[in-house]
Amino acid sequence: MSARMSTGRTIAAHAVLLTYTLIALFPVFVIVINSFKTRKAIFADPLALPWPENFDLVGYQTVLKQGDFFLYFQNSLIVTVVSLFFVLLFGAMAAFALSEYRFKGNTLMGLYLALGIMIPIRLGTVAILEIMVATGLVNTLTALILVYTAQGLPLAVFILSEFMKSVSHDLKNAGRIDGLSEYRIFFSLVLPLVRPAMATVAVFTMIPIWNDLWFPLILAPAEHTKTVTLGAQVFIGQFVTNWNAVLAALSLAIIPVLVLYLIFSRQLIRGITAGAVK
Amino acid sequence: MASRKPVRWHIGVFLAPAVLVYTALMIIPLFGTLLQSLFNKGAAGERVFVGLQNFATLFGNALWSDAFWNALGNNAWFFVVHMLVQNPIGIALAAILSTPRLRMAAFYRTAIFIPTILSFVIVGFVWKLILSPIWGIAPGMLDAVGLKSLFAPWLGREEYALTTLALVSVWQFVGIPMMLIYAALLSIPDEVLEAAEMDGITGASQFWKIKLPLILPSIGIISILTFVGNFNAFDLIYVAQGALAGPDYSTDILGTFLYRTFFGFQLQLGDPYMGSAIAGSMFGIILIGVCVYLFGIQTRLRRYQF
Helix, strand or coil: CHHHHHHHHHHHHHHHHHHHHHHHHHHHHHHHHHCCECHHHHHHCCCCCCCCCCECCHHHHHHHHCCCHHHHHHHHHHHHHHHHHHHHHHHHHHHHHHHHCCCCCHHHHHHHHHHHHHCCHHHHHHHHHHHHHHCCCCCCHHHHHHHHHHHHHHHHHHHHHHHHCCCCHHHHHHHHHCCCCHHHHHHHHHHHHCHHHHHHHHHHHHHHHHHCCHHHHHHCCCHHHCCHHHHHHHHECCCCECHHHHHHHHHHHHHHHHHHHHHHHHHHHHHHHCCCCC | CHHHCCCCHHHHHHHHHHHHHHHHHHHHHHHHHHHHCCEEECCCCCEEECCCHHHHHHHHCHHHHHHHHHHHHHHHHHHHHHHHHHHHHHHHHHHHHCCCCCCCHHHHHHHHHHHHHCCHHHHHHHHHHHHCCCCCCHHHHHHHCCCHHHCCCCCCCHHHHHHHHHHHHHHHHCHHHHHHHHHHHHCCCHHHHHHHHHCCCCHHHHHHHHHHHHHHHHHHHHHHHHHHHHHCCCHHHHHHHCCCCCCCCCCCCHHHHHHHHHHCECCECCCHHHHHHHHHHHHHHHHHHHHHHHHHHHHHCCCCCC
């Protein structure tokens, strides 16, 4: 009886999830099939599969011919991964200080760091550009990494400190009694425990960085520092847009960020199942 | 506890890197923008201190205030749609996904998250491709099931466009609440759930009585993230409807209004002073929302340590 009921429930769960998966993936499917079609076929029959009569790799060919797309990919990857590393490290450290210790100005510091969630960093673009010009960092990947680290930190601190508050005090105090330094407690006790939260923060810190167009355009538009999203913009004109190339470039740009996501989501699961105190 | 030591240097060490990078590249530039909202161009084009004059113009002078209140109202509706559609769907999906021993859970989780990793350029384009009345996919699909009469040019009608775009945004970002709630649900210890099962609380009532109270802090986080994200939104409207947020400004939100004002668009010249005033107002609105959350809601949430 109860086994049958749970079978029914499992089927219902799969039905709901499958339906939503279709809704989520259908537009992505449309993007990918159209990236393999002729321009005429994209607009004449967007839903048609790429059959021989409308199959066309012109989009991908244009992308590979124009500029140095492998370099753009490499730039995007370096910027995303390095910024992510700093956001997670600095963010977790600050979140630990805020959630663990009672000190004067704790709440104030928390609010100060949370301010950045509320205003888009883009509003400060002009001043940021002036800083980068003054320090000679224009057209370097370092400029982008610094800006994205600053952009990602507030949210990381906010979410991680929320999660760190639920790490058991007994565990940390046991560590202190065993003579661990505060640094050891942070790196070897607390960090492993909040790994699921770190993976979550990583996932949605990296997405706006990977897809950002604004700062690459303003801070690092040079050929050798272009990112993929900026590189794809050469195909979007004011009057004529090479949709084949745009679709191809953006289809390709999905792959690395998807791989990064898969890495983190596995970490998320492993972090949860390997938790020290459960 | 650790407070026996007189100076706890480690607190400084933990805080310093984040605070330094953040202050130099975020707070100082943003402070510059806020300061600028108190100035305006003088007769000879020089910078003149005008106090709160720009804000008075923005809220009260019909030339500006019509657009401002329109954008604010649209933005509020944009947020309401997200709260009513995105977050409940996200929580429901996470609850179903966290069912123990569910096959293909990783596949579903990844598939549902994929829209979130797409760039706005492609999201805007593909939904125009689907919804266009001329070469769109939706009219044909509705025709195939005999519901053609239900089709309307959703992105082109003033009464539908904003809601349509809000739903596209929901489609794109539902993965974020899903992930956060999923992580929170998985971190509920098995003992708690086993104890509930011993007491005969299973299935849906287990979700409402046991899990939901435990994940309330996470629901608080996603609500405030949704609020902040929505009131900073810009890109989707920009790629789908352009900076003029058509039709007839019906999809204009604060982000697009700010963009047009700050950087100028077509025949309109950029006005950095009024732009800064709009930025300052956005900052104020978001600050109020976050304070309501921090002091009104967060302090009342009960946290459970496991």
